[in-house]
Amino acid sequence: MKRIEAVIKPFKLEDVKDALAEIGITGMTVSEVKGYGRQKGHSELYRGAEYVVDFLPKIKMEMVVDDKDVDQVTATIVEAARTGKIGDGKIFVSEIEKIIRIRTGETDNEAI
C-alpha cells in the first residue's frame, strides 16, 4: 500500500479531484499549506512599505492506494494539475505499513 502526497496549485483542486473520481479514487485528505520551490513569492504594498512574501498558498492532497494503482493515480494527478508554469508542485510516494478502518475494524487492502 502506498501513500501519495501531492502538493498542487489551489485552483487545480477541483480538476484533480474530478479526474481521480473518474478512475475510482473516492477518498482523500486535503489541507491548505504554504510553500515555495522555484516559484518566486509576491510582494504587497502598504503606503509605500513593501513586503515580500516568499510563501505561496498551496493545496496538499493525501491518499492511500493499492500498489497496483500507483502509476495510474500519479499520472492522473500530473495531467490534471499541470499548467506548464513554475509552481505546479510535486508528488511524493511513500510506503504505508498498516491501515485500519475505524468503523468496521477492516485492515490493509480491505480498508483502502
Next chain:
Amino acid sequence: MKKWLLLALTLLPSLALAEDTPTLDSGDTAWMMMSAALVLLMTPAGLALFYAGMTRSKNVLNTYAMVLSAFVVAFVAWIAAGYSVAFGTASSETLQMFMGGFGNMFLDGIKWNDLSGTYPTYVFVVFQGTFAAITVAIASGSVIERIKFSTWIVFVAIWTIVVYAPITHMVWGGAGAYLFDAGALDFAGGTVVHMNGGLAGLVLAFLVGKRTGYNKVAMKPMSVMLTALGAALLWFGWYGFNGGSAFGANSIAGLAYLTTTLATAVAAITWLVIEWMMFKKPTLLGAASGVVAGLVAITPAAGFVDVGGAMIIGAVGSAVAFFGVAVLKKKLGYDDSLDAFGIHFLAGLWGALATGIFALADQDLLWDGPLKESGDRMGQFMVQLESVLVVGVFTLVGTVIVYYIASALTGGGRVDEETESVGLDEGVHGERGLNI
C-alpha cells in the same frame, strides 16, 4: 378675510423683536443637531475602522478601543471643564487671550433653553465636544500596538482640557482670544483639530518609542477593506464637520459641501496617480489615504474658497501627505504607526496656509483678519503662519507634559515585552478580534 388679517396683526410685534434677540430657527437647529451626530460617527465608526483596519490582527481590538474610549472620555472631560476653557470667558483680559476660564464647568451657568445664535447652546456644546473627541483620537494612531490602555485614557482626559481646549479658545474663542483677534481663518479645524492631533501623535510616538521589530518584522494591516470603509464613513461624517461649521442651514454650509466633496475627490485621484507612477500599483489603502488627506486639507478652507481653490488644496494636500508617509517617515525613522503626523499634521498645515492663499476676498465669507479689513492677502498669510506656529508650539509642549503626567500616574506608558509580543487584544483586553 378677517381671520387672516387678525393673525397678521398678532405677528407684527414678534417681527419687531426678531431684530433685537435671535430666536430659535428650527432649520438651523435641525442641521446643527444632525451635524453633531455626523461628527460623532466619524470617531467610533469612521476613525476606529480606518485605524483598526491598518493594525495587525493581534492588536485590532485595542486600536478600535483606543479610538472609542477617546471619544467617551474626551466628551466627559469636555463637559467637566473643556467647554468652559474653550468657549467660556476668562476673568482677566490676559487670561482670555489663551483660555476661557472655569466658570462653566459642568455647564454651570448655561440653561437648557439658552441659545447660541439660532440654535440651543447645548447643541453647540455637543457639536464642539465631538470635535474635541476626534482630535485626541487622531493621536492614538501614532502609538498603536504598544501604549498602555490606562495611560491612554488618562492622557485623553487631561489633554482635552489642558491642550485641546486652550487651542480651541485661541482660534475660535471669540473676542479677546489671541489668534481669533489676530484674524486667523480656520473654518472647521485645520489647526485646531488636525495639526493639533497629528503633532500630538508624533510627540507620543517619540516618547513611547518605536514598536519592537519596527522596520524588520512584517507589520501588515489586518483588513484594508475595513480601512476603506472607515474612510468612507469619515467622508460622510465630514459633511457635519465642515457643513456644520457654518453654524446654520445656509449657503455657506452649501459652499462647504461643495469644496469638501471636490477637494477630497481630487485628493484621492492624486494619491492614486502618484502611487501608480512611483510604485506601479495603485492601492486601495492609497485611495483611502488620499480621501482622508483631502478631507483634512480642505477643513480649514471649506467655507472660504471656491472651486479652483478646493481642487488645488485637495491635490497638493494629498501630495504633501503622500510625501510625509512614503518618504519623510522612512528618512527620519520615527514610528508614527498610522501616519497621524504624515496625514493629519502635514495636510492640515498645508490647508491652513492655503486658506490664506486661496480664501475669496468676499466680505460675506471672511470672518475677520487682514484680508477682510484691507484686502491684504500677504498679511492674512502671515496671520495663518502665526496661528500655525503658535498652535504647533503649544501642542508640542503641552503633549509632552501631559504624557509624562499620564505615564507617571499609570506606572509607565508602554506595555511590557510579553504583552507587546502576544498582542494587546489578548494581553490587555482578553478578547480576540475574530473567532472563526
